[in-house]
Amino acid sequence: MTVDGSEMNEVLRAALAASVQWLDGLADRQVTPRSSAIPGQVPLPEVGIGASAAFQELASRAQERAMASAGPRYFHYVVGGATPAALGADWFASALDQVASSAQGSPLAIDLEELATGWLIELFGLGAPEDWTGQFTTGATMASFVGLSAARQWWGMAHGVDVAEEGLAGLPRPVVLTGGYVHASVVKSLAMVGMGRRSIERFTADNRGAVDLARLGARLQSMPKEQGPAIVVATAGEVNAGRFDPIDALADLCEAHGAWLHVDGAFGLFARASADPGVQARCRGIERAQSIASDAHKWLNVPYDCGFAFVRERSLLAKSFRMVADYLPKAPKGSATRRVPANLGPECSRRARALPIFATLLASGRAGVAAMVDEHLRLAKVLAAKIVAQDGLELVDEPHLNVVPFRLAPTGVRKRDLDALNEAAAALVLAGGDVYVGTTRYRSRVVFRPAISNWRTTEADLDHLVAAIVDAGQQCRNESPELR
């Protein structure tokens, strides 16, 4: 491959200019891509056009086809926009191009993973940093994969089998107990760790998905010894209304029955930074888990992709993820030694993912993160109030965190047509492109579920959201006589 190294500075300057232009326009630009046309295939060039020209081509494609998901009016999923500190650090991580598999690859990356793990544990009030092993991942899915791998190893040991060595063949199917809030990524992780999607048993008490503690407790009580011990998955912040499982009560049950507690706090874990005592109360019990999964690219507003797992028992990770080759670092003995991430998680080569976490926590401090979380909780309440005040909108649940489920429900439209109206309006909102918001099915209804997690979002952006949905609803009704 021929590379013209002299182009480096020019390309980086072009990347800076294009990035600044993009970010400066983010608050005002249409959220959806300007062009909906999928570009045609371009043949692999026989002779390259050079780095600067290639970057210009990329930048012009971005102008047409990139989503302004880092901007203040992207309310789908649970998406943060990168903070200046996090974005600068993430760029620099690419420039440094570290191999963060061990200190042999990058002392800097390992130093900062250890520091950032400690800071996050302190931010979330999870106790002493030395009581946990942190592992940085691409996101919360992989963080659950890490936590549930440790759980699988622990479960195997109860059956006298080192599952990482021997596999699961011949063992009974593990039992994973949850409520209805469990996220699809946990189900996927169970498939990936070999326990199987069907290992999940859901105990729900209502149409929101609240856990039925009594039935889940009874199942724990009656677990046949040959299947046990159970793994319980609790959700801190589900995606439809930001609700929490009663984690403290689930931790009590797990303690009483010797079960493993895994908490999915992809965004909800950040509620532990809030100064609001009511919000803090919902988070109680997370600190009692054996494993926790969370994301930095959601509420910490670090660029994609960046998640993390905390696991109490490092040896379970070491057994699950050990990789041995003569040219690789030896797995250290004892927990006092420095971490070798390649031996504690699924990847071997990996990005220096802690750099943007380190930088944003250093830039904002604990109080800065708490202020952002509390501002988003305030905005969620403001949005709920706007919905209640707006004719033709129905708040489908109080916001329990930063997600606000609501729908169009104008008088005159038959109940059975409301799902169709909301689906049609959602498509029009996206076609308009002023805001991006997703729908879900919640309490047997199609609802919008905006999540507020971007540091740039303001009350004015909420007005855009409400106006876009109300206008789309009106347009649908004008166009479809059956919806009038």
Ligand SMILES: Cc1ncc(COP(=O)(O)O)c(C=O)c1O
């Ligand atoms: C509660 C919850 N768990 C897990 C995930 C998966 O996170 P990721 O997309 O970072 O893998 C999400 C993402 O939306 C989530 O909201």
